[in-house]
Amino acid sequence: MRELVSPTVGFSGRGHLYTEEEIAVVAAVMRETDALTQGRHQVDFERAFAAFSGAEHPFAVATCSAALDLAAMTLQLAPGDEVIAPAHTYVATVLPFARHGARVRWADIDADTRLISAATIAPLLSERTRAIIVVHLYGLTCDMDPILALAHAQGIPVIEDCAQALGACYRGKMVGTMGAFGCYSFHSHKNMTTLGEGGMLTVQSPDLAQAMPGLRHNGHRPFGHDRPHYWTPAMVDVDFPLAGVWPQNHCLGEVQCALGAKLLDRLPAMNALRRQRASRFINALNDFPELSFQAVPVDCQHVWHLLAARYDGAAGRDALLEKLAFEHGVQGVVQYYPLYRYPLFQRAGMGAADCPHTDAYYDRMISLPFQHWITEDALDYMLAALRSALDALRRG
Numbered sequence: 001m002r003e004l005v006s007p008t009v010g011f012s013g014r015g016h017l018y019t020e021e022e023i024a025v026v027a028a029v030m031r032e033t034d035a036l037t038q039g040r041h042q043v044d045f046e047r048a049f050a051a052f053s054g055a056e057h058p059f060a061v062a063t064c065s066a067a068l069d070l071a072a073m074t075l076q077l078a079p080g081d082e083v084i085a086p087a088h089t090y091v092a093t094v095l096p097f098a099r100h101g102a103r104v105r106w107a108d109i110d111a112d113t114r115l116i117s118a119a120t121i122a123p124l125l126s127e128r129t130r131a132i133i134v135v136h137l138y139g140l141t142c143d144m145d146p147i148l149a150l151a152h153a154q155g156i157p158v159i160e161d162c163a164q165a166l167g168a169c170y171r172g173k174m175v176g177t178m179g180a181f182g183c184y185s186f187h188s189h190k191n192m193t194t195l196g197e198g199g200m201l202t203v204q205s206p207d208l209a210q211a212m213p214g215l216r217h218n219g220h221r222p223f224g225h226d227r228p229h230y231w232t233p234a235m236v237d238v239d240f241p242l243a244g245v246w247p248q249n250h251c252l253g254e255v256q257c258a259l260g261a262k263l264l265d266r267l268p269a270m271n272a273l274r275r276q277r278a279s280r281f282i283n284a285l286n287d288f289p290e291l292s293f294q295a296v297p298v299d300c301q302h303v304w305h306l307l308a309a310r311y312d313g314a315a316g317r318d319a320l321l322e323k324l325a326f327e328h329g330v331q332g333v334v335q336y337y338p339l340y341r342y343p344l345f346q347r348a349g350m351g352a353a354d355c356p357h358t359d360a361y362y363d364r365m366i367s368l369p370f371q372h373w374i375t376e377d378a379l380d381y382m383l384a385a386l387r388s389a390l391d392a393l394r395r396g
């Protein structure tokens with residue numbers, strides 16, 4: 001295999017760098033905080049997140065996978081139950097639902113937005129469907145109103161996977177505030193990262209919101225006030241109101257919560273820079289229609305977590321990647337093997353799908369380096385490299 005040695009523009013696993021002020025927040029918690037989990041920084045982070053997103057009930061959690069897991073647990077899934085989800089996503093979107101016993105039905109993506117839509121979800125609905133999982137992939141919001149209408153008619157919840165879309169809006173509403181649950185990631189690669197891992201869960205139902213601290217933390221809840229001594233019965237009471245649901249420990253530590261609250265101040269500016277750069281980059285490629293980026297509907301605000309495109313030139317996607325990598329040192333990658341092709345799902349009887357756009361997109365897609373800390377010079381270099389590679393491929 002040819003190795004890409006020290007690329008000029010590399011695909012980074014780190015979304016952004018930290019300011020000295022952000023580093024100071026982390027150091028202060030390390031020096032001064034007593035309990036390093038479940039303390040005042042968790043409360044502050046959740047408050048700041050509520051103010052940022054408009055979500056009424058946010059819960060800081062260890063990862064977006066943990067948020068999805070908590071949402072999946074509340075569905076109280078039984079054998080034969082199904083959920084509908086895209087196959088064009090990172091595998092973590094669906095694992096919690098499969099783990100809790102659901103059969104995943106794969107909805108295709110729309111050819112232009114590259115996201116699932118009401119049109120691709122509707123044919124899969126049945127009396128067995130227990131939830132619809134939408135993914136605001138690459139930072140673009142799904143067309144939520146028709147999806148919510150479908151779910152409402154069926155009486156089932158919509159779970160929003162917002163891992164890649166923190167700060168993105170649909171008709172003036174933030175992602176994660178429209179469905180029954182919103183699940184966010186602060187993983188290393190994301191537009192905002194709490195030191196490599198982190199997540200948030202937002203919950204619409206006040207009843208589930210009341211239960212969530214216990215579900216997130218081993219079923220803990222306070223004993224009543226009539227204890228004769230504070231030391232007995234030992235520790236806290238343990239219970240959970242949903243029959244058959246066993247609580248978890250999905251907590252996020254205080255250092256990460258303090259940093260998350262601080263980062264929310266800078267996130268709008270970081271997202272604005274991503275938007276401005278994406279628009280400049282994409283406009284500068286208008287004369288190459290064989291390379292198409294996600295179509296952004298007028299009522300959606302994109303946060304460009306990734307800069308992904310589809311290459312329809314006759315030479316094929318791999319030829320473009322090869323030219324970029326070995327002639328220019330630009331490290332494009334391919335993302336999101338359609339989930340139904342993985343042995344894990346095939347062995348579990350979830351290998352069947354009717355997703356022609358998912359397959360076609362996977363075979364043609366290329367994702368370009370787009371971390372927040374990329375320099376303007378690197379972006380200009382990548383743009384010139386891409387234009388040169390596209391031009392060469394046109395000439396054959």
Ligand SMILES: Cc1ncc(COP(=O)(O)O)c(C=O)c1O
Pocket residue numbers: 063064065066089090092093135137161163164184185186187197198199
């Ligand atoms: C679309 C999507 N869903 C879920 C996840 C899982 O997030 P986490 O790593 O925080 O568990 C990720 C990212 O890693 C993702 O990109």
